[in-house]
Amino acid sequence: MASIELRSVIKRYPGTTAVKETSLTIADGEFFILVGPSGCGKSTLLNMIVGLDDVSGGEILVDGQVVNDLDPKERNMAMVFQSYAIYPHMTVRENMAFPLKLAGLSQEDIATRVEQAADILELRGLLERKPGALSGGQRQRVAMGRAIVRDPEVFLLDEPLSNLDAKLRTQMRTELARLQRRLGTTTVYVTHDQTEAMTLGDRVAVLRHGEIQQVGTPRQLYEHPANLFVAGFIGSPAMNFLPGRWSGGSLQLPLGSIALPPGLDDASMQAGTSLVLGFRPEHLQPVSGENVEAGNLDFTARIEVLEWMGAELFVYFDVEWSDYPGFTLPEELETDSKDTARRVMVARIDPARGLKEGDTLHLCLAAAHLQVFDGTSGANLRAKSV
């Protein structure tokens, strides 16, 4: 069991900086997630923690000890690879025994520990099989087994579920969470899937272009995203974004005007600066008649597409504008459409209402749920003052 601390860790490759100066602390026993789009440096960060990659600058500490110059085998960490990387020429038993054999344990100790791990992961009946005769889910289990059998200080998981089919992935996700709680081992988990990040993590770090955007609990990331990128990356379906500006004591956006959300006041706003306004699909709610509270936004939308998910209904509609030039989002969040004066919005509403495509719907957004981002830097203006 161990805590991990990164102090100004940097990774440079010839010509590029894969990981910019990064500092973070992972507490003992914590399930910590590194999430971000591909190429954001999350795997590099993991490889540096385990010692497969050297750091170009900064320090990595485990339980207060600098481990920069330690070989992977001296760090007592176990890793599960995206490709599983189980040894194809060894049986399941030999695979799991391999790290123990290298550690110099006695035959009896190895046998007991392999069998214990096999029981935890329900691999008992497969011990004498070769990996070639296993299904994807079973191979994944063997990789996990090889990791837990050593009782390591830290688990490092590099996209362990991304090669499984959707159903198995959900199932293994739950099992992973249960396993981690049971063992209480510090775990660092790399994924590009925000759902995995939200459901598994005690805390999540969102990375982009080798830089940490925000570290926090899934709830903090969801409710108080630090910037546009985090806001758009976390949550499914993604947050809706529209251009906006501050004028005449209220926020103007293509759908109308809305009051400032809590945390912002007139003094903090500058007239004329370009803003990006964001709101979650579930915060758009249908209203009937004229009973809209003052300061909230209400508008009518024509339903383009309906997606009925059983427990919820996604309503898609278009918003167009002509007087907000130069509206752009971070490239990873951009939709395919090159149209900079039109965006598709989505609302998540109760499916009990009988709606058809082509219907018009009266929707309302409470000012309290609005996120306000600086149009240039992308920083969340609300988060700054929270």
Place this chain on the structure above:
Amino acid sequence: MMRAGRQDRRERLWWGVGGVLVVAYALVPVAWLVSLSLKPAEDLGDNRFVPRQITLEHYVTIFQDPQFSSALWNSVGIAAISTLAALLLGAGAAYAIVRLEFSGRRLMLAAALAVAMFPPVSIIGPLFNMWRTLGLYDTWAGLILPYMTFTLPLAIWTLAAFFREIPWDLEKAARVDGASPLQAFVHVILPLAAPGVFTAAILVFMFAWNDFLFAISLTSTNDARTVPAAIAFFTGSSLFELPTGAIAAASVVVTLPVILVVLLFQRRIVAGLTSGAIKG
């Protein structure tokens, strides 16, 4: 249904006939050699494929000749050491070329290939003089060196191709599991590259075992003369007798090990050993 069946039968017939032709083309000379080696001296010119009378007298003769047994020992020793050395160096070089990022990797592979393209005949003269000056003439080392040099490119290319197929994650996994770089190589990479190692071993061994040019030029006595060279020095029991029978017997004796080696290892030379390491 009928059509498919007929097509199937015709295809099988085609493969059968083709196979028999290829095997016959390859094996008839060997069979002829075996037949010659078993004929008594007076029957050698009888133009019969199946010997009228079978005798082992030629085998007895060659093994009684001290020249042949020392040549056999030289052949085995030199070929084995050349194979081992070429494999050790080749595996190291191939692994470095595949795994390490350094400039000039491609150049290195190309240069290695260039070595293999040298016609041995063109360097045999200078080599003869150099070896005499260096004291390598008529020694085991004097033959092992050129054999190793000429087969190393082949070993590097073969092994590099196999190493390239092994997922790098496996080595990383071994390192995280607590293996030193050498342990990772020995326990994980080498077993997975086994088909490549055996392929390379067979190629190197056959080159060294079959070579005549270097062996005849760089040796002069029983100290280092290998079987292919020694056969050229066979003499008949009298001035007027060709040693055809003895040559045939010796040829059979040197062909057997190669066939044995290939048969022994062919089961290991199967691809697909890495299946199951990673997804798909």
